Amino acid sequence: GYCHQAGFLFGNGITGLLEEADERTDEVGRVRLREQFKRLTLPTEMGERFQVMGFSRDVDLSAAFAMGDLTWRL
Numbered sequence: 001g002y003c004h005q006a007g008f009l010f011g012n013g014i015t016g017l018l019e020e021a022d023e024r025t026d027e028v029g030r031v032r033l034r035e036q037f038k039r040l041t042l043p044t045e046m047g048e049r050f051q052v053m054g055f056s057r058d059v060d061l062s063a064a065f066a067m068g069d070l071t072w073r074l
Contacts, residue, residue, distance in 0.1 A: 001054045001065030002074055006047030009040060011067035 003011075018037055022030050041047040051070075054061045 001052075001061050001069050002071045003052055003065050003068045004048045004070070005050040005052055006041040006043070007068035008052040008064065011064050014041070 014037070018033060021033050025033065039045045052065075054064060
């Protein structure tokens, strides 16, 4: 698989991790987590500037790249 970092993170459940972390931190921690989340996923930040490529043997990576596989661009 091949996709942008944001698609890979969303496909692997980053929103669920963010929600879990929100429940366990104070307000300052929540703001920091949201800023880090934005930096990792926004197209103007790292979300589309960084790409992920996965190679596997006998492992199904289709779920990890379900949010926008760009293999056709290679």
